[in-house]
Amino acid sequence: MEQNQTTNNIQVIPAPSSIISGKGFFNLNASTKLRLPNNDPALLGLGDYFSDLIRTATGFDLETTNDDASSNTIIIELAESLAAEGYHLEVTPEKIHITAQQAAGAFYAIQTLRQLLPAEIESQKAVDAIQWKVPVVTIQDAPRFSYRGLHLDVGRHFFPVEFIYKFIDLLALHKMNRFHWHLTEDQGWRIEIKKYPKLQEISAFRDETLIGHYNDQPHQFDGKRYGGYYSQEEIRKVVAYAESRFVTVIPEIEMPGHSLAVLAAYPELACHEGPFKTGNKWGIYNDVFCPTEATFEFLENVILEVIELFPNSPYIHIGGDETPKLQWKNSAFCQQLIKEQGLKDEHGLQSYFIQRMEKFINSKGKQIIGWDEILEGGLAPNATVMSWQGIEGGIAAARQGHDVIMSPTSHCYFDYYQSRSDDEPLAIGGYIPLDKVYNYEPIPEELTEAESKHILGAQGNLWTEYIPTGEKAEYMVYPRAIALAEVVWSQLENKDYDDFAQRLSHHFKRLDELNVNYANHILDIESKITPNENGLNLSMTTIHPTANIRFTTDGSEPSSTSSTYNTPLVIANDQVVSAAVFEKDEKISRTSQLDFKMHKAAGKTILLETPPAPAYSLGGKQALINGIRGSSQRYGDGEWLGWSGADLVATIDLGASEVVNSVQMRFFNGNGQWIYLPKKVVISLSEEGENFKEAGTLNVFEETLDKTKTIQVDLGEKTGRFLRVQVERFGLIPDGLQGGGHEAWLFVDEIEVN
Ligand code: ACM
Numbered sequence: 001m002e003q004n005q006t007t008n009n010i011q012v013i014p015a016p017s018s019i020i021s022g023k024g025f026f027n028l029n030a031s032t033k034l035r036l037p038n039n040d041p042a043l044l045g046l047g048d049y050f051s052d053l054i055r056t057a058t059g060f061d062l063e064t065t066n067d068d069a070s071s072n073t074i075i076i077e078l079a080e081s082l083a084a085e086g087y088h089l090e091v092t093p094e095k096i097h098i099t100a101q102q103a104a105g106a107f108y109a110i111q112t113l114r115q116l117l118p119a120e121i122e123s124q125k126a127v128d129a130i131q132w133k134v135p136v137v138t139i140q141d142a143p144r145f146s147y148r149g150l151h152l153d154v155g156r157h158f159f160p161v162e163f164i165y166k167f168i169d170l171l172a173l174h175k176m177n178r179f180h181w182h183l184t185e186d187q188g189w190r191i192e193i194k195k196y197p198k199l200q201e202i203s204a205f206r207d208e209t210l211i212g213h214y215n216d217q218p219h220q221f222d223g224k225r226y227g228g229y230y231s232q233e234e235i236r237k238v239v240a241y242a243e244s245r246f247v248t249v250i251p252e253i254e255m256p257g258h259s260l261a262v263l264a265a266y267p268e269l270a271c272h273e274g275p276f277k278t279g280n281k282w283g284i285y286n287d288v289f290c291p292t293e294a295t296f297e298f299l300e301n302v303i304l305e306v307i308e309l310f311p312n313s314p315y316i317h318i319g320g321d322e323t324p325k326l327q328w329k330n331s332a333f334c335q336q337l338i339k340e341q342g343l344k345d346e347h348g349l350q351s352y353f354i355q356r357m358e359k360f361i362n363s364k365g366k367q368i369i370g371w372d373e374i375l376e377g378g379l380a381p382n383a384t385v386m387s388w389q390g391i392e393g394g395i396a397a398a399r400q401g402h403d404v405i406m407s408p409t410s411h412c413y414f415d416y417y418q419s420r421s422d423d424e425p426l427a428i429g430g431y432i433p434l435d436k437v438y439n440y441e442p443i444p445e446e447l448t449e450a451e452s453k454h455i456l457g458a459q460g461n462l463w464t465e466y467i468p469t470g471e472k473a474e475y476m477v478y479p480r481a482i483a484l485a486e487v488v489w490s491q492l493e494n495k496d497y498d499d500f501a502q503r504l505s506h507h508f509k510r511l512d513e514l515n516v517n518y519a520n521h522i523l524d525i526e527s528k529i530t531p532n533e534n535g536l537n538l539s540m541t542t543i544h545p546t547a548n549i550r551f552t553t554d555g556s557e558p559s560s561t562s563s564t565y566n567t568p569l570v571i572a573n574d575q576v577v578s579a580a581v582f583e584k585d586e587k588i589s590r591t592s593q594l595d596f597k598m599h600k601a602a603g604k605t606i607l608l609e610t611p612p613a614p615a616y617s618l619g620g621k622q623a624l625i626n627g628i629r630g631s632s633q634r635y636g637d638g639e640w641l642g643w644s645g646a647d648l649v650a651t652i653d654l655g656a657s658e659v660v661n662s663v664q665m666r667f668f669n670g671n672g673q674w675i676y677l678p679k680k681v682v683i684s685l686s687e688e689g690e691n692f693k694e695a696g697t698l699n700v701f702e703e704t705l706d707k708t709k710t711i712q713v714d715l716g717e718k719t720g721r722f723l724r725v726q727v728e729r730f731g732l733i734p735d736g737l738q739g740g741g742h743e744a745w746l747f748v749d750e751i752e753v754n
Contacts, residue, residue: 078100172246257324616641
């Protein structure tokens with residue numbers, strides 16, 4: 001056979017530790033047998049799992065055999081010598097031989113085998129006229145990290161239990177093993193607790209839901225009652241189903257914050273009388289549990305039922321994040337408790353709260369996980385920390401000898417935008433494209449080797465304020481979760497983004513068969529704008545190895561007859577560059593459009609006194625003078641740069657003395673997301689780069705609901721070579737508002753000098 005002449009091209013995600021590909025195929029057919037020599041009950045289950053997996057598409061009912069001489073056999077057995085969760089998979093034309101130390105490893109071998117079969121193996125109906133060939137190969141594999149997780153917030157939106165099953169199946173397909181089920185929120189309590197029926201009657205429902213983005217002002221609501229919860233019966237089934245796929249379900253019960261829905265049902269657990277209603281909009285609420293005996297009794301009773309429902313989870317996640325201290329400050333009870341317990345302040349009280357719950361949970365044989373705010377005021381002795389605000393919490397916890405799961409907003413928040421395109425569906429904000437997730441390294445450089453042992457792995461989070469359906473949830477999670485799967489499973493030396501992208505485009509066929517609504521942005525054009533003597537250079541790339549980029553500069557849609565892009569374009573005047581990827585005559589990417597508006601500073605040199613925050617520095621400082629304005633809807637698109645806790649001080653070298661009439665700037669405004677207009681802007685000029693003279697100033701701040709504000713500082717024909725822009729930030733957000741007590745963010749896109 002012709003195909004036998006070439007070595008097989010193996011495409012498995014996440015990348016296995018080692019692959020030795022051979023020639024030829026194993027043919028899975030109606031007479032293929034299954035042999036499970038150990039007769040281990042766990043392996044018997046796996047035999048059934050594999051038979052079920054292939055039955056619909058192939059129509060085969062695999063027979064089992066004890067005959068160790070028979071060919072055309074798939075053998076699954078346990079062997080002592082392999083790594084935990086690791087496996088060895090050998091495919092020859094006669095047999096497929098899987099060995100693993102534990103059933104989990106054999107399960108992962110089956111996931112690999114599944115990916116070696118044609119994508120149609122996933123079909124939900126019988127597929128004829130296909131040969132079920134498995135390429136000859138030897139694969140040795142084991143995970144890099146033991147915690148490979150995905151989180152789902154079912155509080156903001158409730159997802160039917162069928163979706164939860166599919167979510168777990170997709171996790172398992174990519175060798176992930178932890179499902180963090182975020183079950184309680186201000187906007188809805190989703191787990192049946194028999195002792196407290198009002199959680200089901202009241203806390204599981206809200207009167208209505210915010211329409212559009214939290215930043216859109218004034219807030220509008222849909223007027224529709226919304227809610228639901230999982231019965232204990234449903235939860236038990238989910239947990240058992242996940243266990244059969246080697247996924248541990250970790251329940252999260254939020255405390256002391258994100259508890260408004262509970263207070264709506266049991267107002268006596270708050271620090272003030274209320275009244276309270278289950279949350280109907282997003283953000284952080286000031287209404288939190290009061291650390292009274294009644295609260296602890298309630299939470300302990302809840303936890304007792306939770307522990308029973310999740311018998312195989314070593315952890316109970318207790319939240320601990322985003323707890324405003326306002327009401328504790330105003331509560332005579334809390335102030336007295338702080339004194340009695342010898343605590344320093346309200347952060348000490350949060351630590352007291354968590355430590356008390358930890359003691360109770362430990363006494364029941366379980367460990368707690370908490371978001372990194374549980375570091376505030378002192379870490380509970382045995383807690384595992386989920387580092388989300390950044391990696392600093394994880395570093396601090398690991399240094400204190402605590403286990404850590406990395407889940408930073410910089411790389412692991414799948415509710416953030418994944419494309420810079422303005423036609424993305426509404427998301428919370430931010431920008432985390434696929435390659436950023438892929439290039440995430442969970443072990444911080446700052447840690448010693450011994451400290452690094454505490455990094456158990458990483459987790460992707462899906463907060464669902466803006467995700468009302470399973471379809472949209474899949475769009476946000478996939479393929480980014482697959483990139484994360486490779487981060488946590490594959491050995492570092494086997495990571496290669498271009499190779500991953502190739503395997504992923506192949507893998508998409510499988511996801512199509514599984515009806516996964518993934519986002520396909522990997523072909524989108526990447527544009528890079530750099531300074532050039534005559535203005536700007538625009539270079540464009542796609543990861544597709546053989547396709548062409550075609551473009552227009554007249555605003556028209558690129559077609560198969562448009563100019564082919566070969567070398568960087570020189571941009572000297574205002575123009576619109578529209579480009580797309582074409583394979584032969586077919587357009588295979590979305591159109592990317594760049595609207596260049598040239599000005600005196602475009603493409604010149606710029607220095608910043610303080611660089612933007614790493615999370616909002618995607619375009620680099622040059623983005624401030626690259627001729628392109630940011631999105632008018634989103635600040636995470638790469639054109640906007642963001643600062644927190646620092647003013648913007650930029651010095652632009654215009655290259656020669658120029659007459660400057662005006663400077664235009666635009667600021668993002670979204671107080672719900674802690675983004676404020678600055679106080680004022682000062683423009684100064686200098687001929688030699690020192691002794692700057694003030695040339696114009698403008699007060700910017702105003703109370704407004706507009707998303708952006710454009711200002712123009714008129715200078716009136718002043719001359720200079722160096723132009724300095726000083727933007728004085730808003731400063732601390734007042735208490736009682738979203739983000740109260742934190743520094744406000746400052747966001748700026750283009751500095752246009754005319
Ligand atoms: C979180 O994102 N509040 C953990």
